[in-house]
Each structure stands twice: as structure tokens, then as C-alpha cells.
Amino acid sequence: MLLPIVHYNDPILRKTGAKVDVFDAALRALARDMIETMRAAPGIGLAAQQVGKAMQLCVVDVSRADDGFDWELDGNHPPLELIMPMVIVNPEVVVHPVEKETIDEGCLSFPGIRGDVARRDAITAKYKDADGVPHELVCNGMFARCVQHEVDHLNGVLFIDRMSKKARAPIEKKIRELAARTGGGKA
Numbered sequence: 474m475l476l477p478i479v480h481y482n483d484p485i486l487r488k489t490g491a492k493v494d495v496f497d498a499a500l501r502a503l504a505r506d507m508i509e510t511m512r513a514a515p516g517i518g519l520a521a522q523q524v525g526k527a528m529q530l531c532v533v534d535v536s537r538a539d540d541g542f543d544w545e546l547d548g549n550h551p552p553l554e555l556i557m558p559m560v561i562v563n564p565e566v567v568v569h570p571v572e573k574e575t576i577d578e579g580c581l582s583f584p585g586i587r588g589d590v591a592r593r594d595a596i597t598a599k600y601k602d603a604d605g606v607p608h609e610l611v612c613n614g615m616f617a618r619c620v621q622h623e624v625d626h627l628n629g630v631l632f633i634d635r636m637s638k639k640a641r642a643p644i645e646k647k648i649r650e651l652a653a654r655t656g657g658g659k660a
């Protein structure tokens with residue numbers, strides 16, 4: 474089932490998600506709907522806040538955004554098509570002390586708005602899947618960027634917060650107009 478995507482500046486986007494304690498059929502159904510919604514949008518990631526739920530849950534599918542990134546899941550290197558789409562619950566991300574890369578990002582809650590965001594190029598993420606099974610993911614490139622963007626959402630952080638003043642200036646007007654349309658308050 475397709476879910477409506479919440480746009481900036483709906484207050485739900487600023488809420489920190491509650492930790493998921495119950496891994497039941499309802500959680501799996503929500504994750505399935507979020508995957509369907511992400512693919513239809515289309516997008517490579519979607520956080521629960523973006524469908525109006527402040528929970529530590531996001532979905533990712535970077536199989537069509539392969540920029541040559543590398544990954545390791547639970548110490549193995551499974552084929553990407555086996556691990557995508559990925560359901561990420563209660564994540565804890567540690568960024569590796571590597572160089573930051575600046576790349577143009579978009580967000581399904583900011584239709585038509587893109588801007589440069591600097592992020593570290595490699596992460597380790599500990600999380601649970603939709604069945605509550607714990608995993609450890611190490612990845613870089615677009616994979617790491619996407620996970621960082623989605624996990625930010627789970628903590629009420631948006632990509633515009635991570636932009637430099639210089640990157641944000643050319644899109645400031647569009648951001649204000651979007652917030653005014655959404656009726657969620659001031660940008």
C-alpha cells in the first residue's frame with residue numbers, strides 16, 4: 474500500500490523516533506509499505522518520519538545507485554540484490570574518520586530541491602532487521618551516504634541542516650515556499 478509522503482516543514486520531520494521494541498506483523502507490514510512507497514516515489518531511502526511515524530525505522534535500496542561503493546554485512550560480502558531492499562530498525566551509526574565528500578543530495582520530503590551535503594564516506598551501522606535480528610553493516614560511497622541521510626531523519630535531522638550556508642543560499646527561497654505550502658510553519 475502506498476503511503477502519503479510528508480513534506481517539509483511538517484513537525485513530524487523534527488521528531489526523534491521512538492525505539493522499536495516489538496517486531497511483529499504490523500512492523501513488517503509498515504516496512505513493506507514504506508519499501509513500496511520509496512520505490513514508487515522513486516527514491517533510494519525512506520524514513521518512518523516521512524510517512525508520519527516517529528519511529529526508529531527506515532528502508533534503503535541503493536541497488537540502482539551503485540557508484541562503486543563497497544559493503545560488508547555481518548562480516549560477509551553478500552550480493553547487493555540479496556540484501557536490498559534493506560529494513561533498518563534502531564540503528565546506531567559510527568562514521569569512520571575518513572575524508573568528507575561533498576555530493577548533491579535530494580530528499581522525498583523536499584520535492585524538486587537538491588543541494589550539496591558533505592558527509593564522511595564510510596560508516597559502521599549496527600541495527601536490527603524487521604524480524605529483530607541484529608546486524609552490522611560496514612559500507613562507503615552512496616550506500617553510506619544514503620544510510621546517514623535516513624538515520625538523520627530518525628533523529629529529526631534534515632539534509633538542509635547539514636548544508637553549508639553557501640550550498641543552502643540558492644535553494645533558500647524554494648525551501649520557504651515549500652514550508653508555506655505544507656503549512657507546517659516557518660522555514
Ligand SMILES: [Zn+2]
Pocket residue numbers: 579580581582622626
Ligand atoms: Zn530525506
